[in-house]
Amino acid sequence: MRTPRAARGITLIEVLVAITIFAILGVMSYRAITQAVDSRERLETEFNDWQRLARAFGRLDNDFQQAATRWTGSAARATPAMQVTRQDDGSMRIVFWRMDTEQGARLSGFEISNGYLDLLRWQNTDRTLAPKREHLIGGVRAARWSYIAQGSKNWTQDKWPPTEERGTELPLAIRLELDLDKFGTISRVFVLH
Structure with a gap:
């Protein structure tokens, strides 16, 4: 007597098909999880970069x-409020x-050189001494x-003070x-008091 087909069990081909389906689902799940982790790491890195920039x-x-402006001496002489210098190597210091x-x-400043924007701090009032340097932005x-002087409507490029007579002015x-x-290119305007 023959047994009905339903009672015979699972064939080898059916087992192989089921294993193949589970393997495909496993690979797809692994890829999805890996992409989610990679995306999260990329977003965290980019967020940290934007925070450093801010x-x-x-x-x-x-x-x-x-x-x-800093006034010195009994004759009420003022030292230059801000000086911008450009070096031969292309670096620029304010x-x-x-x-x-x-x-x-206190003497303070910023310098752009060797791919960095650096914060400069002098421990005393002597500009000829080397300042402490801190990297703010890399790359x-x-x-x-550029600067706007009092009474002007145009930006002055890479030069301050605009004239020697106006050396005690701030932009x-x-x-x-x-x-x-x-x-890419980022532009920011700083308004001085």
Whole structure:
């Protein structure tokens, strides 16, 4: 007597088909999980990069808000409020007096050189001594500074003070354009008090 087909069990081909389906589902699940983890890591890295950039611009803004003219000597002579210098190697440095609430007038500045935007801090008032340096932004391909002087409607490129007679003045605003490896060109305007 013959047994009905339903009672005979699972054939080898049916088992192989089931294993193949489970293997395909496993590979697809693994790929989905791997892509989700990779996407999360990329997003975290990009978020951290944007945070560093925002902190750097915050430092720039904070220092420029504290920029002031420093008067020295009994004859009430003023030292230059801000000086911009460009070096032969293409680096550019802005040095200015920053009013520190604890230490009074301090020399501060920013320099763009060797692919970095650096914060500069002098321990005393001697500009000829080397400042302490802190990297704020890396991957800087190029930078352009421009300024608006009092009574002017045009931006002055890469030069401050506009004339020697106006050396004790601070600009009304400073614009910085950075060409960055990761972000492309970013422009920011800093309004001085």
